[in-house]
Amino acid sequence: MSRGVNWKASVGLLGVGIKYLAVTMVIPLIVAVAYGEDAWVFLVSMALVAVIGLVVERVDPDPDLGPREALLFVSLAWLAAAAIGTIPYLLAGYGTASTVAHPVNALFESMSGFTTTGATVLGEISTERHSHAILMWRQLTQWLGGMGIIVLMIAILPEIAVNGAQLMESEAPGPELQKLTPRIEETARALWLIYFGFTVVYILILYGLHLLGMAPNMDLFNAIAHGFTTLPTGGFSPEADSIAAFSAAVQWVVIPFMIVAGVNFALFWHVLRGEAEVMLENAEFRTYAGAIAVVTAVLAVMLFRGAAPAIELGGATQGMAENSLRQAAFQIGSLLNSTGFATADFAQWDADAQILLMLTMFIGGSAGSTGGGVKIVRWLVVGKAIRRELFTSAHPDVVQPVRLSGNVVDEDAIRGIMAFTILYVVLFGVSAVFLSLDAARIGVQLTMLESTSASLATIGNIGPGFGRFGPFGSYLFLSDASKLLLIFLMWIGRLEIVPVLAVFVSAIDGQ
Template sequence: MPWRPNWRATVGLLGTGMKYLSVTMFVPLAVAVIYGDDMWVFAVSILVVAAAGFGLERVDPDPDLGPSEALVFVTLAWLVAALVGAVPYVLAGAGTTSTLADPVNALFESMSGFTTTGATVMGEISFEQHSHALLMWRQLTQWLGGMGIIVLMIAILPEVAVNGAQLMDSEAPGPELQKLTPKIAETARALWLIYFGFTFVYIGVLYALHLLGMAPNMDLYNAIAHGFTTLPTGGFSPQADSIAYFSAAVQWAVIPFMVIAGVNFALFWHVLKGEVEVMVDNPEFRAYTGAIAVFTAGVAVLLFGGAAPMLGDLGGVTGGFTENTVRQAAFQIGSLLNSTGYATSDFAEWDTHAQILLLFAMFVGGSAGSTGGGVKVVRWLVVLKAIRRELFTSARPDVVQPVRLGGEVVDEDAIRGILVFTMLYVLLFGLASVFLSLDTARLGIQLTTLEAVSASLATLGNIGPGFGRLGPFGSYLFFSDPSKLLMIFLMWIGRLEIVPVLAVFISSVEDR
């Protein structure tokens, strides 16, 4: 049967999404009014995006989405969101020397924002180079993308909620969607309320530290800006030195919220209902927290031996089991394991052993149903159990050995899907690493193997910083446009867990 999605319905709903995205631009517009900068940029952006949204919505004012349309809509919605997000960057950079005046750079920064990757091509990040309003928009895009644009639309739009289950299955970060309430729209609202609640509490904690004199630099602007990028595991900061710009008290306060962001948000729903044992007994939660503890201990041991040089005001360590050593280890693992991407020291200058350990942590990822990126802990659990079963049944071919997770048998279709995803992830990661290495060599740029590997992994896994020049205080600006476009693609398919995007491409090609 030919694959014939209703493109008019998809385009109509994309217009609705654009219309509501234009509303979110009133947040940076308000900041622009307060600080008196870039007001026209966001006023024009709102008009342009809203007009385009209303126009596309008229293509099909009453869209009816089936499974094919849902898949196409989710795939294109994230691309359209990135294009919308790039509009203020291009307008703000027009007629200036800003790197964002280049549409490819603007799209890279926007895609990095909405997919919560945190990789940047901005060059110098400062209020002298970029306005408070533009930097707040950069932060806000990550918060919008954290819990999911489609989940938000399901929560607030009745016409989308009708097909909510199909849409959330395509967008949800992880191999399965846990329905918390009888109606999918109520589940979407519950997830967003938990997400909003944690964000509100986190902003309050950061600003309270400022009021108590423990965080002089953490004013209300910075508290809100970092509130928008921690819970979505985004990692953008309006400060060039990221969290290293702030006091040790702030750094300790950030760590638990980064860890929270990598937990399946459905578990918090059970905790709120008094079912704490659901979280405690969850195998993925135990594996996630266990991985953080093990990797933190490993990095702390390496730092104890002097794996990192003194970095002065960037919070480096010289060796020795001090509070700073423990804080650096806990922070970087809490940041990289679930793809947040914040930094308190330039780990790109640590020795090779410490960097390799961090690279392994980047492969782990957050939990399914969290805002974290990467492969996801539950997938690794299933892959390891499937490997163990294969080895076991090779020696005992007559034994039927199901894969169990948390005492429940994992469906064979789910196992196959997880194995396919993992293979695709590793394959794309490898191919992209080779392309980035060859493309930079063509331009006469020396890119080390670790830099090429980390660039591929950091964009596909929505992690952000890499190693070398791509470190937490570095930039992706030196890459060519073809390499940047490849990494934009990697961020896009990485956020959508690869399969939906490739499924649309393959179905479209094979149907011709």
């Protein structure tokens, strides 16, 4: 029996997904028409993507996926989405000085979008420099990637739903997949409907603030654009100053929706069914909510006591209770679950505040959320497993299972979590060293904080780091080699490392 991977089956199914990705470009096309911009960019893009999808689909018109093929398909699907996403950037930038006219930059921006990382090489972000349609495409890529492009495909495409369970298991953020309904495609639809519902409510609230005169610049374009990037914890904004460009009322509205995005969406399904106790009894949710509350309180005190400069984008915080609390809640709500929005240039805050923010970036959202990072549930299991090892070292005759929310965690799951955590830390560390060395090669000196934050911000799909990679900075000055490394980190970070590496191992073993 062959241990290799039937790549034709994976590639053939990939063509189906590529073909339908062309349909999503209707939204920026409508924006282009509405603003009288170059609609041809998206008309040509849609035609090219549809043709590519049809050609790739012919590699295997009737694919049959096994576990290895499912892993390969999921890995390729995210690479293909990012590659396809570069087409509008390249066409719009052709013959101009746009930064995304360069293929590596276009791929960086597209991968950052689909993986909901939020790191950018766009340069100047404004509707004077880039069309409304291109900026909306940039926002839309994050919304498509938020709940997962594979989950979306399973929800709407019968030919992919046949292998839905394997595919969702490979793509799902976190170590476990909750099957909410008897049929996996119904589970996928339920998750996407909840995600869609939150997005619509959020957009209506933002635009409502504009109509009430509480957010003058939160017009319909901005409301939709930020709706597309908040729920997926993406962080892209068509405004150069991110959410700092808007009123305090807007910032207070954004905070709870960022926090919601980091919650396991399966818990909202239970709430809608009248089973709110399931959410309240969930250990991961309680830890997530507690972590946000505690770290926000600590940071708010630090800001109140003067951790931020007296004059900065977010306004003075020293001695200002409301602004200190708002800035703390916003930055923690944004970085803990990898959203990446900002209302202040925290790269200018003092060292203690920056260290606290970096530690926050390690935490991550919940399994089954749109948040990135290691995930709360993994830290809980790692902590309980370490505690068990210490206990059994003193009591070798005692058998003590690891429990979470009253349920015994499978030993295979524990080993998988340990393997992921080790791989995450090793890749993060090695990449940080490479970034420093490569930057020095081109005559740029990165501080340790800058290189480590850039590595962590991309593998954790967080976006902003510190120093030149701060919330109002850019990754544009890096070499192509460093950008390609960060593209790789964003890719494997979104798929949580193991599926991608498992494909390589399967390919090697099958030789």
